[in-house]
Amino acid sequence: MSTQSVFERAATVLAGPSAPDTPRAVWDALRTAGALPPLDADPADLVALVGEAGYHGTPAPLAETLLVARPLLAAAGLAAPHGPLAVAAGPLDVVFAHPDTGNRVGPPGAGGTDDAVRVSGVLSRVPWARAADAVVVLTEGPSCGPVLLLLEAGEFLRVEGTNLAGEPRDDLVLIDAAVPAERVRRIPAALAREAQWRSGLARAALIAGAARRCVDLTVARTGSRVQFGRPLSHFQAVKQEEARLIEEAALVDAAVGAAAAALPTPDTCELPAWIAAAQASASVAEITRIAHQLHGAIGFTELSRLHLATTRLWSWRDEDGTEQAWCRRIGRQVVEGDPLWPQVTGG
């Protein structure tokens, strides 16, 4: 065990039929195996680990915790709780908990005496909220700058929901919840942007993993399934489709890999992350289409494990930002920013 890296140990924990099957069990198993990545882990390793979670459909907010919540908390100067974390962004009504009663100018809540706030509103479809120790929330503060809040379970009402794969996606209802100053930070606009692209990259890394799962399951299926006296993989039409599936999955993997490699250089890591998010979302349709087609009817049922990957892919492509939004961002940057080619090549 000691010769293995944290990443390898973690990958082993997430694999196989006896892999932990609840968020708590995932955390416990990782901790026991000494495989919970430290806060200063290599970002590329974290992305790879999230890919593993995507491959196995690991039932826990690993992507959210490792790639989004923890780095954001660190950047905002807040200590990260040890357990699983959820991330939510959205407009909320935020007012100072202790309004400056002497200030009679401006809208209610415009002035305050400290950073303690009261928040109201609904955060919709928050991944894994019911399993998280705390929720990192990004929203606009009372005097119109972005703020980061750390909410603890019990500070909101939860309306449980799921995505197409049955993963928890809960609505969090906040009714004038008080958040003490030590869990509120005003953050620069750049960090709010970083929160977005980090979420997109985290989702893309999950998609890359599940895409690889689709490839593995499909190659195994067409290699063993016999029709007309031959394995399916021997038919030209099947080979052609299978090749396209492999290509599309490789494309996503490459985009995510490039974004992961760019992470340590903050100045130039935004565009690669957008590109990874956009390409991952865009490739889902083709990947799921071919994997299902080549599986035949069995893949359309609960009998095959394919649906564990495809229903997640169909959900993930629309979470943490849509394909259209990513494409629009890339397009705007290409049209309004530096010349295209240097942007594509990263300088």
Place this chain on the structure above:
Amino acid sequence: MLRQQVRDFLNAERAAGTILGRPDSWLTGWDPGFTRRLAERGWVGMALPREYGGSGRGNLERYVVIEELLAAGAPVSAHWVADRQAGPSILRHGTEEQRRRFLPRIAAGQCFFSIGMSEQHSGSDLASVRTRAERTGNGWRLTGTKMWTGGAHVNDYAIVLARTDESADRHAGLSQFIVDLRDPRIRVEPIRLLSGEHTFNYVHLEAVELADDALLGHAGDGWQQVTGELALERSGPERFLSTLPLLIALVAELRRGACSPEQHARVGRLTARLASIRQLSLSVAAALEAGRPADVQAALVKDLGTRFEGELINEAREILPVAARFDATRGSYPELLATAILHSPGYTLRGGTNEILRGIITRGLEASR
């Protein structure tokens, strides 16, 4: 005229709260009450002759009715196979006694059929079926397991393809049987879709004793009979309208807010493709009505149409991006989107996969040169 009557009927159903507007309603919308109300108006078994309880109106008028039903996402799956396949097949191949026994009940919306063709090892390669029917003193004994049998848990009968002659060549030794699904020697075992829904089954046939009159058509003609039915099965409006209710819901959403030129253009492009595929499908229906062979044309329609059903989903996602939610309010745009997505793997598989269809198309092309 007929079309308007159907629309009036559907409007009344909608007002009555019958669930309408669903994608893929011919797979999952099992509602015998709805079927009976349709049958009362003469819209089930429409193309069957009057002497057998049908309304003798021919395939083109039937086409109008079923496309209206599908566009409205009406719950038609109970009678779907009886109306589309079993009825015409019994009319064509059945004995006079079989016609009198089944056709009036089909047209009355009181007798529902499943298709028992596929098996675990026989999907695309249907001629490899292993279910056997052995001759007994006064009938047949059927043994084997069918798979993917839609509706076998709720329907009355299945038309089962079985091997009756081991020695003959693959295609020659097959026969079709009408099998009563309530037979105690039949065990129906559910297979759940990836959405968790139950429409598919295994059908275990454990030495089912059949009388002589269970044979449909002639022994050994099963393959020809099956492939003869396929043009009907493949070219109908259900091969491009499964996700139309989603497009209709999308347009309703767009009407509510401001619609950008880009959104207009994309809806326009979808509409043009839809209309073109429909024309092609109609031309196959006309050919079949005139008794002309249309196997290759039917395969073409199904390949184009079923791909369109899937493409429509991705276009909808781009035109009006929302997260698809199976747990959203029934009938809302995110829920319809989720249903269409979760059903999408089926479109290009059922009724013969698109790769197999393209094989038929290119072989047809070679034959015509």
